[in-house]
Amino acid sequence: MAVATKPKVTPKIYKPEFPIDWCPGCGDFGIVNAIHQALARLNIPRHQVAVVGGIGCSGKAQYHVSTYGVHTLHGRPVPYATGIRLANPHLHVIVVSGDGDSMAIGAGHFVNAGRRNVNFTYLMFNNEVYGLTKGQAGPTLPLGLQTKSLPEPNMNAAVNPLMLALASGYTWIGRGYSYNIRHLVNLIVQAIEHPGSAFLDILQPCPTYNDLHTKEWFAGEDIGHGRLYDLQEEGYDPVIPQDADEDTVRAKLLRFIEKAQEWGDRIPIGVFLVNKNIDMYEERINRRVGNYFETPPAVRPLADENGITLTDLSPIFDEYLMT
Amino acid sequence: MAVATKPKVTPKIYKPEFPIDWCPGCGDFGIVNAIHQALARLNIPRHQVAVVGGIGCSGKAQYHVSTYGVHTLHGRPVPYATGIRLANPHLHVIVVSGDGDSMAIGAGHFVNAGRRNVNFTYLMFNNEVYGLTKGQAGPTLPLGLQTKSLPEPNMNAAVNPLMLALASGYTWIGRGYSYNIRHLVNLIVQAIEHPGSAFLDILQPCPTYNDLHTKEWFAGEDIGHGRLYDLQEEGYDPVIPQDADEDTVRAKLLRFIEKAQEWGDRIPIGVFLVNKNIDMYEERINRRVGNYFETPPAVRPLADENGITLTDLSPIFDEYLMT
């Protein structure tokens, strides 16, 4: 999409004038700031963006972006987003979803969206807890840990979002941090520009309920050095080029997995994977119906000036006419 | 569970006398045969087994096993099985589910069951199609392939069940083949014996709808040698021992992933992973409530001889009494 010629905009135009009811110090603030900046950097007109949220504190993010905003159902932002994008492939679709929304109640859609590779940007607000329902263990909270909101240690093992995204087939996978906004903006820009399903796991401290993986913990106040490091600064190349041979692919995957498993004193952020081997679902539709990008479902003409349907069924009737 | 002293039984006692309505030549027959043999080898009394099926051709398997059989809902055998097992941890619970049942509509439960590690055996009948609804693409059918039942090539990429199981946390992962019954019996026996969630991907030709990955294809009639080989025969050791160090774990994972990606002219079957580092969910419950294995939910006494509740709430009342 050619946007370069449009007048440049500032992040401010994406900021609605409504109060935000997240807790003071919540990591979510950084994420919406980063979204504003990324949209401004890409200079995308407001009406060409749909931010689609699930339910949770995270699921309120679309209210803090001045574009079309869709607050869907718990666990279902992905299918709504898919419907919007497939009906109108000229829109930029951004999913905002919590770890619970994505990997517990929404896990089925998460996995199957990976199989499709529709062009959307998936931002997962990963605070390891169910924020909006008062701090129950989220699916990314490790087994046996106990946040201050839990009456007992967590009974379930964590799912690793990067590994799940890989197994599901996402063609762009990254991880960001809600308090490293500059870095996060870069990631979101790349994710939006990626022609396919881009999954960005965003480490998002929840100061109200998660007293384990806090801003201070990520800053490494206990160990004397910051825990997060930038993969790209270390020279990690996430790209699987088009038509890469099997060995290259295997090597990339193994490296991905090694990095995805890293946690504790050193935690990588950045772009983990860019798979250029798989086209987006929209291209497949276009191959099937021919004129998909010109007259997608949202805008195809339906009726003549008298309101009579334009559909001509005669070729289909011919198949079923008994002559 | 001490079963060794019981009289030995034959597979026949697990075989009900009802007609089976699978298509002639269906791979499902081999799987139920293997279940009968595995149960006989383990000498498990019929009433101590619950076979829990989803919906599909695969979901009919429990009718062909003479134990308690539960035909649940499409995509939901796992939560039903979990409820049965957690309420009565003295039962052996076997899930029988199709690829669509498991990885499309049931994917959310699949992922989250991995996080729990309840002791059950998960047999996935993988025929790459929706058998019972007449051959639509299943979630394990590769992108762009077209079985004879499809009007167009498959629009979605396949999910790799082994990778998904790994990402989800299953502690035992294997792959079998429905026409290699001897091997399959061994796998099922091991899966049942594994104290945690054991996932077995079973390659199951569907002669009616899947004309791509047929018995002949697996037998390699086109390439002159069988495609399937046994991992264990090649010396692959799937076990991550208890308290394995990080490097060992990483090495095991990388090897797993290499093997899980193999497909085409050489396809591994056998045991891919046995993770001894994670206890089963039942143990965690027991740590929480103390007497779980003695009086699990299914059998805890409720009433005295007059039918009056045995529950004594006085300690709880004390907390809420305003004195």
Next chain:
Amino acid sequence: MVKQSDELSWRVGGPQGSGVDTAAGIFQRACAIAGLHVFGRREYYSNIKGRHSYYDVRVAHYPLTSHREQVDLLVTFEPESLARHALAVVPGGAIVYNVRDADVPLEKITFLDARVRADLTAYLAEHELPATTAGVLEDARRRGVQVYPVPYNEITQQLAERLGVPKAIADRTLNTIAVSISAAMLDFPAEYVVRGMAHVFKGRQKIIDLNTEAIHLAYQYVHEHFDTEPFAFRLDAEKEHPPRLLLNGNQAVGLGKLAGGLTFQTYYPISPATDESVFLEAHSTFPLRNGQQGSVVIVQTEDELSAIAMASGAALTGARSATATSGPGFSLMVEALGWASMNEVPVVITLYMRGGPSTGMPTRTDQADLLFAIRAGHGDAPRIVLASGDLEEAFYDAAQAFNYAERYQMPVIHLVDKALASTTQTLEPFDLRRVHIERGLIAPPLSSPNGTGPYPRFEPSETGISSRVLVGTPGRIHWFTGAEHTELGRVTEDPVVRERMMEKRMRKLETAAREIPPEEKVRVYGDEHATFTIVSWGSTKGAILEALRRLAKKGVRARFVQVRLLWPFPADELRPYLEDADPLVVTELSYSAHIDALLRETTGIGADYYVLKYSGRPFAGEVLYTVFQRIHAGDAERRIVLHNPWE
């Protein structure tokens, strides 16, 4: 047309996967091409291969609206069909069977249900006959049914020899032979059978040649070996006739959606809805009258929760969007249905009712989803529910559903059922000039793309309807949410705004009730001034119409009030008919007569008689006729449950 009746009821049965559908397809097409009216009914198991299925094809020189439970000519090629259906054949009718099935013990028939076997054995024992197909055939003979053994094997052997093809190839014409035998017995010109067969195998010339030969061999066999004199039926072609469509319900709905401007459909496979989406997939491009190409995007989703969410997302952008499902899938859609109500999303859900509850009977029919469709979802949430009575209605309603959805900005549930889905019928081609597209209120784009501020998309109005904005429209951004919201679509818990919004949404139902013309809500058939009043809805229509015609012939005055709009329920339009109804007969394929609950709730008037069936099989017109007659004669219990143990 025939010796003793003006129509024919033909049945073919056999194991699934053995070509019963093909056989019926050939016969139906042959008759339709010959200018006859056809009504086909298909019964089958939730199974891929092996279980019993059968197909009733009824043909006549006038339009038909129902199947018949009695069979004039039964075509079989294996023992199970003989066992199951011989009893349904009328005296003077005939049974065609495989000569080698002449004496098979019932207990050897694998998939004969235990209950059927037991009842049939008992029946035969009563008549001092053995529990074998021989017993069944003897019983038929005694009842005046002609039985014709066919040496299928010999005929295909002959075919193989004549054409020099392997026997296994020749054996594949079994169905064609069976059909042809029956057609020959009816003196029906072979030419039509050939043309019907060629239509079925369209484009596959080799198969057509093989089958053409098979048809001729079969005709020859009948002429040489059968005495068809005692068989009482014959079939003539119609001289002059317009060409007609032969469609089933899934196809009629699919075509209606295309006509109505569908551009996006999602589905998760489920019987008996899948075939609609598969049909659409196969017809996803077509011409538009403006010279452009029309297309529709069909997405197979991972489940039904995704299907409705995706369809709703698409509808937000302006796509005419729908999904099709059946009970279990619809149950999974409930949460998102509420979201669509709350966000005033025009999404269409085609609900193919099947035997419930739960998995129930996936391939059998039922009408017991009605109250659920109306009440589905927590909280008070508006939706429109309409139901089609036959294939023609299914077509026009499928198109009209989008107009309702967009005019009233709410989900529309279009109820059809398995019976309708699998009914095949000859129909005049649909008139696309009758298909109007009404898109309701839509706010146009603003020229300044960043607009002046968020758009009050949910602004209350007198009708409850506000201007919709298609996501992507310049200058009109706003929000959507399943939570209670302000006119901008932002969450609110303010009690006053809440009340206004509830009222706005619910008022749209009143607007719909006011605006939708009476004839779209209720239709009356038969003698409008009669007091004998039958109230029903959905697929029962055809059988009731046939019963009405028969009653009329007997001089019984009766009317049928078909409820087409089920929600908002047309109480006012119905009341006049209910008030002077005497008796009021409610007819429904369910255990609990759903529509009676609605009648009572909204008008205070309930049925005097219930005619119900919940075996998963549809009503037949002749049976309803008998029941209505009994009711008319004052000789019926209040609750009449129709049984047929042999369906």
Next chain:
Amino acid sequence: MVKQSDELSWRVGGPQGSGVDTAAGIFQRACAIAGLHVFGRREYYSNIKGRHSYYDVRVAHYPLTSHREQVDLLVTFEPESLARHALAVVPGGAIVYNVRDADVPLEKITFLDARVRADLTAYLAEHELPATTAGVLEDARRRGVQVYPVPYNEITQQLAERLGVPKAIADRTLNTIAVSISAAMLDFPAEYVVRGMAHVFKGRQKIIDLNTEAIHLAYQYVHEHFDTEPFAFRLDAEKEHPPRLLLNGNQAVGLGKLAGGLTFQTYYPISPATDESVFLEAHSTFPLRNGQQGSVVIVQTEDELSAIAMASGAALTGARSATATSGPGFSLMVEALGWASMNEVPVVITLYMRGGPSTGMPTRTDQADLLFAIRAGHGDAPRIVLASGDLEEAFYDAAQAFNYAERYQMPVIHLVDKALASTTQTLEPFDLRRVHIERGLIAPPLSSPNGTGPYPRFEPSETGISSRVLVGTPGRIHWFTGAEHTELGRVTEDPVVRERMMEKRMRKLETAAREIPPEEKVRVYGDEHATFTIVSWGSTKGAILEALRRLAKKGVRARFVQVRLLWPFPADELRPYLEDADPLVVTELSYSAHIDALLRETTGIGADYYVLKYSGRPFAGEVLYTVFQRIHAGDAERRIVLHNPWE
């Protein structure tokens, strides 16, 4: 007890996360410990921190069943509460506020809804007052309300100095101070406040010490600085009194489940149901009277589809098994609800109704799930639906639900709502001797563990009930399926077996209707022979009872017919009351008066008047009283919707 009334209505408000609950908790406990009856009502946003929440605590020397909309004493410590609630304070009442909030412009109050701000501004303008808290306070003064500014900051400064703790620590006692100021104004002995506070902070001695000091400082401040003479209310302790429980609805249900033998509960977090499961998690072990330890397994699932499936699986093994959810979660459970009906599984679903449809208003109340609960699911599927009217009923019903479920072998939906969930009340300890366990028909194990063949678990019977077999029972294997099935639980599509099974399952509803005693279905309060008849169900009970008492005082004879069993609907038990009702008043927290649809459908008699509210807030007794009086005087429209813009 107080100068001008025999009871007190106290309200505290503030931003969520700022300790409003703690404040109310302290005050309620103090009153309860002092032997007073307490009724607490909590209103809060679906938000973690920042949005406005408030708590009404009503106290009296006699049992209370409802909140009051008017406030005698309003306690605030920030401006939003002042703005929202000052108008509700009665003349003679008082407002306690932070001295620094004395003049804050309304537009500076972040989370004040635009509508509230506009209406309040207009109101103040009408009274020629500025749109500030100063205007609000001046208005209060003019209306005879006493206003008391509190220098919270100075008091906590003093506290910090006195105890030598950092100011930030001392600031945490803000709530305690606010409560204590109000208690001191009421001349309520400080001792009770200390004990109430100590109960809230149980075990945390440091905090208790800090807060004890804060209480004393607050009392001292009031004695030194306030003239409480014009403030018309006082609060005395009760001399002699039995100790009472102070519980909310979530806890009452949780306790009832434990009493009823719950051993397995699943949940997915959702307001307002979560707190029940969290309560159970915290009380998952407890003694049994036989000396053993009792325990209950609580599983947090990945979603509600899993929650009901898991609970049903557990129920198959014999566990008394339940799940708790709210509208959106229940909507997701529908398919598995049908499965439980079909498989005759005794599973209990506690449904906490909240504002719908869709996400609606997660933390506000509603009764609009009733018809959905009854009709949820495709096909005709039996379930029992019961609803509790107050906390005591909630306890006993939660236990009884398992008996219904096991006796009739079907799912039981226990309806409560957000209002009940968050009501706190003083109650006499429940009597566990009243809690009977009835497990229904269960087939015992066979001694030969491999049995003689599959067990006919679904054998039809006269009552429809057959013997359940707990999965794991030796010798009795069989199958379960959501598909139609034989008595062995194997799939069948046989029409005759289908009919028998439908009838068997549905017959259980008739059995339940016959067996369940009338007093468990319907309860009548007030003057049983009055014709002025109020019909309602669920949490409206308390407010109606208060209204009845007030009517009685005015000499108005009236009766309240509480429907407790909602399905099977007790038409026969209700009919006598409906027939001589004059007028019949239906009272419900919904837009569309669900119970009226049931009355009309099953008895043909519908309401003459509707008293409805759908702002998400509960009825107050005093308001209903006024409305009923108007109806009684013949001075009311048919449909009365209650509004309160300030709730």
